[in-house]
Amino acid sequence: MDLQRDIQYVKGVGPARARLLNRLGILTVEDLLYYIPFRYEDRSNLKPIKEICKSGGVGFLTVQGEIVSTRVVITPRQRRKIFEATVGDGSGYITAKWFNQPYLKDVLMKGSTVVLSGHVKPDYSGYGVFMEGPEFEIIGSGDNDLIHTGRIVPVYHVTNGLSQKVIRSIVKGVLDSSSIPEIISGDILDKYNLPALSDSINSIHFPAEGTGVDTLNNGETAAHRRLAFEEFFLLEIGLAMKKTSVTKETGIAFNINGNMSVKLSSLLPYKLTSAQQRVINEIKGDMAVPYPMNRLLQGDVGCGKTVVALTAMLTAIENGYQSALMAPTEILAEQHYRNIKTYLDEFNIPSAVLTSGVKSRAKDAVLNNILNGRVSVIIGTHALLEEGVKFQRLGMAVIDEQHKFGVLQRAALKEKGYNPDVLIMTATPIPRTLALTVYGDLNLSVIDELPPGRLPVQTRWLYGDRRKDAFYIMQEELKKGRQAYVVYPLVEESEKVDLKGAVEMAEKLRKAFNGYNLGLLHGRMKPAEKEVIMASFKKNDIHILVSTTVVEVGIDVPNATVMVIEHAERFGLSQLHQLRGRVGRGGDKSYCLLLTEGYISEEGRLRLTVMGRTNNGFEIAEEDLSIRGPGEFFGTRQSGLPELKVANILRDAKVLEIARREAFELVIKDPMLTLPDHKLLRNAFERRWKDKLKLATVS
Numbered sequence: 089m090d091l092q093r094d095i096q097y098v099k100g101v102g103p104a105r106a107r108l109l110n111r112l113g114i115l116t117v118e119d120l121l122y123y124i125p126f127r128y129e130d131r132s133n134l135k136p137i138k139e140i141c142k143s144g145g146v147g148f149l150t151v152q153g154e155i156v157s158t159r160v161v162i163t164p165r166q167r168r169k170i171f172e173a174t175v176g177d178g179s180g181y182i183t184a185k186w187f188n189q190p191y192l193k194d195v196l197m198k199g200s201t202v203v204l205s206g207h208v209k210p211d212y213s214g215y216g217v218f219m220e221g222p223e224f225e226i227i228g229s230g231d232n233d234l235i236h237t238g239r240i241v242p243v244y245h246v247t248n249g250l251s252q253k254v255i256r257s258i259v260k261g262v263l264d265s266s267s268i269p270e271i272i273s274g275d276i277l278d279k280y281n282l283p284a285l286s287d288s289i290n291s292i293h294f295p296a297e298g299t300g301v302d303t304l305n306n307g308e309t310a311a312h313r314r315l316a317f318e319e320f321f322l323l324e325i326g327l328a329m330k331k332t333s334v335t336k337e338t339g340i341a342f343n344i345n346g347n348m349s350v351k352l353s354s355l356l357p358y359k360l361t362s363a364q365q366r367v368i369n370e371i372k373g374d375m376a377v378p379y380p381m382n383r384l385l386q387g388d389v390g391c392g393k394t395v396v397a398l399t400a401m402l403t404a405i406e407n408g409y410q411s412a413l414m415a416p417t418e419i420l421a422e423q424h425y426r427n428i429k430t431y432l433d434e435f436n437i438p439s440a441v442l443t444s445g446v447k448s449r450a451k452d453a454v455l456n457n458i459l460n461g462r463v464s465v466i467i468g469t470h471a472l473l474e475e476g477v478k479f480q481r482l483g484m485a486v487i488d489e490q491h492k493f494g495v496l497q498r499a500a501l502k503e504k505g506y507n508p509d510v511l512i513m514t515a516t517p518i519p520r521t522l523a524l525t526v527y528g529d530l531n532l533s534v535i536d537e538l539p540p541g542r543l544p545v546q547t548r549w550l551y552g553d554r555r556k557d558a559f560y561i562m563q564e565e566l567k568k569g570r571q572a573y574v575v576y577p578l579v580e581e582s583e584k585v586d587l588k589g590a591v592e593m594a595e596k597l598r599k600a601f602n603g604y605n606l607g608l609l610h611g612r613m614k615p616a617e618k619e620v621i622m623a624s625f626k627k628n629d630i631h632i633l634v635s636t637t638v639v640e641v642g643i644d645v646p647n648a649t650v651m652v653i654e655h656a657e658r659f660g661l662s663q664l665h666q667l668r669g670r671v672g673r674g675g676d677k678s679y680c681l682l683l684t685e686g687y688i689s690e691e692g693r694l695r696l697t698v699m700g701r702t703n704n705g706f707e708i709a710e711e712d713l714s715i716r717g718p719g720e721f722f723g724t725r726q727s728g729l730p731e732l733k734v735a736n737i738l739r740d741a742k743v744l745e746i747a748r749r750e751a752f753e754l755v756i757k758d759p760m761l762t763l764p765d766h767k768l769l770r771n772a773f774e775r776r777w778k779d780k781l782k783l784a785t786v787s
């Protein structure tokens with residue numbers, strides 16, 4: 089059977105079922121073959137009901153038997169309808185109960201043979217057990233071909249109107265009538281001991297007898313491994329092509345031997361760390377060659393990425409180009425501007441800031457200066473990507489805190505007709521596996537060292553009575569002339585309530601810390617107001633900054649040594665780490681105090697424990713990934729994360745590494761997969777990733 093055939097024309101499907109299958113994302117025969125069961129049940133070896141009852145067996149279990157009686161009962165008080173079916177298998181009987189589904193009486197009839205899978209619980213008498221709302225499957229007399237029972241059976245995500253049995257039969261029919269051609273070379277399969285595609289697809293749907301159900305459910309069989317490899321392989325081929333296609337575009341070959349970097353070093357009040365120096369060299373290496381740089385710079389909070397970016401920007405400027413720096417928030421853009429301007433002024437380099445806070449008349453002037461090349465450095469928010477912004481000669485674009493942005497700025501710049509060198513920076517380290525999938529087409533630099541003399545921030549989780557320790561520590565630090573942040577979470581349901589929380593907190597603190605100046609910062613303030621508050625905090629006119637999460641990213645006030653986080657359980661790990669990164673930026677000992685109240689979920693407790701255990705952003709990122717999973721880690725809106733059907737980034741990290749290595753080697757040998765041997769691979773690749781990877785060069 090042609091794998092691209094419309095699913096509608098497969099035996100047993102037809103237009104009505106095709107619509108249901110389409111709803112599951114299954115349009116073709118191939119889609120169906122790659123529709124992987126999410127769970128397996130061993131029905132070859134079912135426990136006799138008697139044993140389940142005797143052992144008081146609680147847990148998720150499967151039984152098979154004949155329905156011997158059914159009834160609908162109505163609970164006396166709440167008047168809920170419960171449908172009950174009692175099933176016997178010759179060894180004993182068990183009753184299954186479904187709440188509020190009385191119509192089941194017309195589905196599950198006396199005399200039918202059924203398979204029930206569900207939770208077995210002790211019943212109210214305390215002596216027996218029952219099954220609560222199990223999934224069921226009616227086994228008909230024609231079902232003796234052993235695909236629905238008597239073996240390990242696949243369980244699929246289904247949709248209303250499409251039963252397990254129907255989908256299972258369709259899959260079986262397709263498997264029996266298709267031959268699935270191999271798309272990966274025998275060399276690679278042999279090298280990593282991977283089974284052939286056809287075998288893998290067959291056994292992922294109908295596993296051989298004796299395969300462990302746990303192994304299957306954990307996705308740890310050879311078939312899973314093979315299909316995960318294939319999925320990553322196709323993805324990484326795309327990333328490899330993207331990467332090489334960028335290196336084929338024409339970019340600027342900057343002269344990197346100017347003296348501005350040297351002069352900058354002499355202006356800095358500190359010496360660059362060797363990690364900073366190494367990364368600067370990597371960046372300059374990219375700048376020197378005549379194609380566009382596409383580099384991701386990762387480094388933990390406070391490692392000093394800004395000065396690295398500044399060096400790159402200066403190098404572009406001394407070659408006669410403009411540099412732009414984009415930050416995710418207005419506050420951060422302003423901070424960068426103030427900070428960087430002090431250095432730029434030493435070089436007499438004109439600069440401008442462009443945020444939505446810049447008013448129209450002033451804004452026109454700025455836009456004009458950017459267009460005429462009267463300013464060389466432009467710092468701003470994503471306002472920089474707006475239509476009206478035209479550069480005279482953009483040579484370097486730095487994107488700070490990429491994590492907050494999504495992944496498309498480079499494309500946006502290109503659409504505007506620029507092809508500058510691009511440096512993307514993130515302070516929320518990304519676990520290596522994710523970096524390889526989401527940013528796999530970028531070159532990677534890592535600053536893995538903090539400036540010398542930094543003391544690790546002391547993190548404490550305080551609740552109940554110990555909350556007052558937080559205020560004590562704050563008091564002591566304020567006495568020493570240090571400053572403090574108190575952060576209040578933003579609860580999405582109601583901004584008003586949050587604000588109230590933060591305002592009340594501020595009032596309370598104002599009384600408790602009589603004699604110190606307190607400032608309040610929140611998302612509803614106008615940019616200009618925020619700026620005034622931030623500037624006073626920076627100048628130490630404000631000693632305590634009470635804030636909603638707007639201080640999260642990038643803010644740099646080295647004299648602040650206390651970070652108090654209220655309702656710390658509500659924050660994600662990366663966010664907590666970002667917030668903690670606001671302190672510990674000077675040479676003084678700093679504190680991060682995580683306050684909680686009341687009940688905390690297990691996940692919440694885990695996060696707080698991780699925070700206490702490590703200060704290392706990379707470790708935290710790994711934990712965050714394993715707690716939340718890749719989709720959540722990036723946030724759904726901006727994920728850029730490819731949808732994976734079989735592979736699991738956590739489980740299959742090793743598979744990803746080898747798939748990437750093989751993919752990049754392959755693309756070196758056959759950049760567009762045009763060799764005859766790669767024809768099927770190329771077809772598969774195009775079908776699966778072309779749209780998603782926006783590969784302009786693949787036609």
Ligand code: ADP
Nearest residue numbers: 358359360361389390391392393394395539644
């Ligand atoms: P991040 O990487 O989080 O963006 P920043 O660039 O804001 O970090 O730097 C954090 C702080 O460390 C700043 O106050 C900066 O001046 C300082 N800094 C940067 N590099 C060094 C260094 N090599 N030695 C000492 N302090 C440094």
Ligand code: MG
Nearest residue numbers: 393394515642
């Ligand atoms: Mg920064």
